[in-house]
């Protein structure tokens with residue numbers, strides 16, 4: 290149960306900037322997911338926290354104590370490596386007991402603790418097995434148990450489930466989440482899978498090119514992305530470059546509505562983001578083309594276009610819609626019983642309370 | 653696929669090997685019971701005489717000396733090669749390649765050339781003693797060979813490049829995160845090699861030590877070139893008896909005994925290492 294403060298950490302490898310001015314405060318007991326595409330610096334940040342890599346500048350503080358001069362083996366930070374890094378010459382119990390042995394814990398206590406960890410990770414009865422004889426999921430559990438054996442101050446996991454099949458991954462995600470709540474250990478979980486981050490995190494930290502783009506709850510980063518990168522990176526999204534002038538929000542020649550009704554006091558060029566699932570398809574007649582539908586508050590169609598593609602995904606149908614032959618190809622999910630097929634002209638509307646203007650992009 | 657042809661080929665090759673190994677072996681065993689005769693090679697009678705000579709003391713001593721000299725050489729070769737490869741694996745790609753090429757060229761040199769170059773390096777007039785003398789470290793420089801140390805250097809040089817080249821890919825390609833994991837679990841960096849890397853490689857190192865042991869048992873040139881007669885190993889003694897004294901029966905008996913001892917040692921080691929892994 291420890292609070293970690295990362296301030297202004299930079300790291301370069303030759304010309305590659307791996308981390309660029311990274312600052313983050315992680316609360317005690319928090320479950321953080323570090324999310325980003327390959328090569329964005331996730332592993333590097335984790336390694337710096339674990340003391341396996343030295344940052345070029347910046348500082349780390351764990352419970353107010355600086356980590357800068359503390360060697361890795363003195364930090365008591367449990368880490369699950371991307372390659373798992375189990376000791377191949379030791380059996381399951383000895384793998385888990387390794388840290389305890391290094392610490393000089395007596396044999397009796399070690400034995401009890403190992404049994405406890407085996408039980409905690411669902412490995413009871415596997416203690417004497419060679420780690421090389423385990424399945425992928427079982428190896429994961431050993432790596433987790435080994436990292437937790439010393440009751441670490443921080444628990445770091447580097448893409449632990451990326452090599453597992455979807456079913457097993459879901460299962461282990463739930464177990465890890467439960468385990469973390471139960472132990473209350475401050476956790477940083479690296480992943481490049483946004484649904485995994487969504488499922489696990491108290492707070493998602495999105496890294497891009499070594500910079501933190503946004504840190505917020507799964508709901509926040511989904512509904513209120515702070516940048517174009519986040520808006521496009523997390524989930525499917527529709528971005529509209531709109532202009533707001535004299536109280537009207539305009540997209541190309543369409544008037545989307547008055548800014549008072551929409552509830553924004555922004556001006557100038559803005560980026561509007563609308564999630565596919567908040568979009569409703571309407572018959573085109575309901576749209577007046579250049580003014581907002583006025584029959585039912587803000588539920589009339591704002592835009593209209595032709596359906597160019599349909600894909601059925603389970604209960605939902607995705608539609609790509611071409612608006613006036615412009616480049617905008619949007620993915621929509623039909624959520625009502627209005628049926629359309631490719632080639633039809635349709636109207637589009639959405640709930641403004643779910644739409645979001647990206648901050649800091651006026652110009 | 654029809655496996656008939658490859659099987660026949662394989663069995664034939666194996667058969668030929670067996671014949672060429674077993675026939676001389678059988679001949680050797682038979683000869684070892686003959687009586688030595690300075691005039692002819694041997695008399696075809698049955699005698700335990702040659703074997704009795706072995707237990708008379710002198711040869712027993714040589715055997716013990718041979719075993720521990722060779723074992724020491726094998727252990728030294730493997731320890732040195734392993735630590736050298738650990739160090740080389742830390743270098744940049746370019747330097748790794750450089751050292752691998754050096755090792756490869758070392759391996760191309762014959763036993764005689766390696767022995768001879770050390771003979772020169774250790775001699776009084778050239779090489780190391782002279783250098784030490786010139787630098788003022790040694791008042792009265794003497795030749796360092798022949799000596800036990802010189803012979804040991806020769807033995808180690810012979811095995812070093814082979815063992816290094818066998819170990820290199822495994823050492824350079826090992827998963828470093830295992831060692832990092834050990835650090836996060838409280839192992840000080842300078843102890844990681846001892847606590848983690850060495851145990852992981854232990855099986856390989858034992859196998860290589862045994863191989864080197866058997867290989868060095870048969871080395872002939874190094875003891876003669878760099879060792880004193882009292883450092884000589886059994887191989888040298890056997891050739892000395894068989895060829896020098898033309899006492900083929902005694903040479904054969906000694907060879908048979910060495911073969912049995914080696915076999916027993918290997919068997920015990922294999923059984924022991926199997927028990928450890930199980």
Ligand SMILES: Nc1ncnc2c1ncn2[C@@H]1O[C@H](COP(=O)(O)OP(=O)(O)OP(=O)(O)O)[C@@H](O)[C@H]1O
Pocket residue numbers: 302303305306307325326327328329330331332333334481
């Ligand atoms: N030891 C190193 N030497 C040189 N460059 C490195 C080193 N480690 C990382 N990098 C570079 O730093 C950048 C960040 O690497 P990092 O491993 O942190 O990415 P990541 O986010 O973990 O990616 P992935 O999802 O693929 O694991 C990359 O461009 C990588 O090539």
Ligand SMILES: [Mg+2]
Pocket residue numbers: 331332333371447
């Ligand atoms: Mg990584």
